[in-house]
Amino acid sequence: MFDAAVAAADPMRCVPPMLPEPPQGRTLVLGAGKASAAMAQAVEAHWPGPLSGLIITRYGFARPCERIEIVEAAHPVPDQAGADAARRLLDLAGGLGPDDLCLALISGGASSLLTLPADGLTLADKQALNKALLRSGATIHEMNCVRKHLSAIKGGRLAAAVRPARLVSLLISDVAGDDPGVIGSGPTVPDPTTYANALEIVRRYAMDLPAVAMERLEAGADETPKPGDPAFADTEVRMAARPAASLEAAAEAARGMGYNVLTLGDRLEGEARDVAAEHAALAKQIKAGQGPVSAPAAILSGGELTVTMTGSGRGGPNGEYMLAMASALAGEDHIFAMACDTDGIDGSEDNAGAAIAPDTLARAEKAGLDPVKYLENNDSYGFFAGLDDLVMTGPTYTNVNDFRALLVLS
Numbered sequence: 001m002f003d004a005a006v007a008a009a010d011p012m013r014c015v016p017p018m019l020p021e022p023p024q025g026r027t028l029v030l031g032a033g034k035a036s037a038a039m040a041q042a043v044e045a046h047w048p049g050p051l052s053g054l055i056i057t058r059y060g061f062a063r064p065c066e067r068i069e070i071v072e073a074a075h076p077v078p079d080q081a082g083a084d085a086a087r088r089l090l091d092l093a094g095g096l097g098p099d100d101l102c103l104a105l106i107s108g109g110a111s112s113l114l115t116l117p118a119d120g121l122t123l124a125d126k127q128a129l130n131k132a133l134l135r136s137g138a139t140i141h142e143m144n145c146v147r148k149h150l151s152a153i154k155g156g157r158l159a160a161a162v163r164p165a166r167l168v169s170l171l172i173s174d175v176a177g178d179d180p181g182v183i184g185s186g187p188t189v190p191d192p193t194t195y196a197n198a199l200e201i202v203r204r205y206a207m208d209l210p211a212v213a214m215e216r217l218e219a220g221a222d223e224t225p226k227p228g229d230p231a232f233a234d235t236e237v238r239m240a241a242r243p244a245a246s247l248e249a250a251a252e253a254a255r256g257m258g259y260n261v262l263t264l265g266d267r268l269e270g271e272a273r274d275v276a277a278e279h280a281a282l283a284k285q286i287k288a289g290q291g292p293v294s295a296p297a298a299i300l301s302g303g304e305l306t307v308t309m310t311g312s313g314r315g316g317p318n319g320e321y322m323l324a325m326a327s328a329l330a331g332e333d334h335i336f337a338m339a340c341d342t343d344g345i346d347g348s349e350d351n352a353g354a355a356i357a358p359d360t361l362a363r364a365e366k367a368g369l370d371p372v373k374y375l376e377n378n379d380s381y382g383f384f385a386g387l388d389d390l391v392m393t394g395p396t397y398t399n400v401n402d403f404r405a406l407l408v409l410s
Contacts, residue, residue, distance in 0.1 A: 001250040001298070001405050006342050008249035009172060009241040009398040011035055015042035015105075018238045020168045022049045025099030028165075029053030029068050030089050030158070032114040033107030033184055034343045035172045037063040037070045038397035039240070040105055044068060054092055055105065056085045056113045058345075061395045076348050077130045078115035083123045086116040090153055096165035104158070104167060108174025108343065108399040110184025111144055116153040118216060125210040126150070134348075136205040137308030139269055140175050144185040148224055149198040150213055151185065155224035158187035160231040167235040173242050174343075174401045176267035176303050180237050189237060190227040195220035242266075243302040243400045246342065250300055250403065259298035259407070262291075266401070268303030272317040273324035273375065275305055279406060280328035283335050286408045295334070295410040304401050307347075313379020316347020318402055319390075322354040323380040325406075326361055327371050333358045334409040340391050343399035346381075352393040353402075354384040363387055 007013070029043055030053055037057040044051070044065050053068040058075040073082030096102055117126050129150060133143045148155030159167055169188040171180055180189045199217045202209060209217075225231045243266035251261045268275060283299060285291040305317040315323075318339040325337055340346070340353030364371055367386055374383040384390045 001253045002338065002340055002403055004253040005246035005250040005403050006396050006398060008246040009342065009400040011038040011042045011172070011398060012045070014241045015039050015170060016046040018170050018240045019043065019046060020101065023099060023101035023166060025097060027051040027101045027103060028092060028096060029055070029103045029105060030093060031105030032056040032110035033172070034058050034061050034075070034109035034399045035107035035397060036105045036110070037061055037065070039107065039170065039172065040065050040068045040070065043103065043105070054085065054089050056082060056089065058109055058113065061397060063397060073113050075109050075112045076134060077127050078112050078123065080123060082113050082115045086114050086153055090116060090158065090161055093158060093161040096162055098164040100165040102162045102165050102167045104169040104188045106169060106184040106187065107172040108183065108401070110187065111147050111154070114153055114184065114187060116151060118150050118152050120212055120216060121150060125213055128210050129213055132207045132209055135309040136207050137271070137306050138201060138205050139306060140304050141182050142201045144182050145193045146198045146201055147185045148191055148193065149195050149217060154185035154187050155191035156186060156189055156229070156231060157224065159189065159235055160225055163231050169235070169237045170240045171237060172240050172399060174304070174399045176269055178239060178242050188235065190229060190232055191224035192227060195223065241398065241400055246400045246403070247300055247302045250405070254298040254300065259296050260293040262293045262297060262299045264299065264301035266302035268301050268305065270305060272305040272307050272320040276321045276324035277328045280325050283329070283406045283408050284332060287332070287334060295408045297408040299406040299408070301404045302401055307378060309378050311377035311379060313374065313377040313382055314349060315378060315380030316341065316349055318346045318353035319351070319380030319384060320378065321404065322356055323371060323375050323383055326356045327375065331358055331361050335406065337406040338391065339402065339404040340393070341402050342396060344393040344396040349381050350392065351381065351390040353391045354380065354389050355391055356389065360387065360389065
């Protein structure tokens with residue numbers, strides 16, 4: 001099922017049908033994200049004319065390209081390589097004319113990879129910002145609102161640099177609702193959010209930001225370009241891949257294996273451990289014959305869950321979800337589960353996610369692993385590594401958010 005979800009969002013499959021007609025002038029490909037290098041590879045394989053460009057992707061996510069330069073940088077906390085590449089990318093955007101086309105390839109991960117600090121901020125400030133955001137428990141919509149207002153390239157500022165050229169953005173969505181303004185912090189689309197919105201989010205989550213970042217948010221000057229701004233007069237957005245399509249591909253695979261499918265949607269948000277408890281209760285109801293579908297059943301969901309970090313452990317939202325799920329199921333027989341990020345990276349670790357079975361807690365007890373203590377320390381990675389239950393896929397070269405599946409056998 002996971003393989004089917006990933007395959008549905010393969011850039012080589014979903015990008016070519018979205019390509020525009022070549023322009024009279026130059027074609028420049030710019031972009032960032034964990035899927036962006038594979039998207040660039042797909043463009044090169046199907047573009048009928050000359051092109052050039054620059055793409056920034058995560059370390060380990062590069063794909064071989066001949067005409068488009070691929071730069072690898074750090075994610076989720078940016079580094080100098082990403083900052084230098086973002087500056088070059090913005091400079092390239094400013095060299096286009098009215099007969100030229102800029103093809104922007106944006107996917108999840110671009111918010112960290114496309115790092116160009118706003119005036120007065122340094123790379124160290126942006127690194128501190130990202131760390132604070134990741135620990136806060138804020139949703140991706142909220143985090144990206146803050147990022148846009150502390151950046152020189154996000155929140156539509158790249159589109160402003162591209163003008164007067166035509167701009168076509170191809171997006172692979174990793175956010176609930178597929179909002180182009182949230183995907184990669186919306187570098188090529190209007191930003192309806194404000195400095196006031198960003199400041200409210202920072203205060204609500206009690207984020208500890210660098211003083212210069214707080215000063216910029218409080219000043220509220222130099223707003224991001226809004227809907228109706230001339231910067232977007234000749235721009236177009238095309239959604240190449242969506243989480244909903246990947247979830248449906250997984251559902252088709254499940255039905256083909258004889259499961260009754262219950263899809264909870266591709267927009268789930270919330271604390272990973274809380275959602276896990278809800279899903280565990282639902283699985284128990286189905287097992288007892290009191291659920292909305294009968295066993296054998298596959299409960300599928302997408303979206304992006306969050307983790308409010310209070311401990312010092314390792315692991316992303318998928319691992320935390322699975323660790324909380326194991327505790328909530330308490331060894332319930334005939335119920336299995338897996339949660340993975342479709343990009344192959346759970347948070348900032350090297351695993352896609354983790355899997356559990358009815359014997360997970362029994363094996364953990366035998367190995368001396370206390371699930372409650374590991375959950376308190378936000379150390380799902382350590383727990384599942386100790387059981388050899390991490391799911392390791394390596395880079396998938398796409399990114400349509402998290403994938404979760406519970407199987408209730410009859």
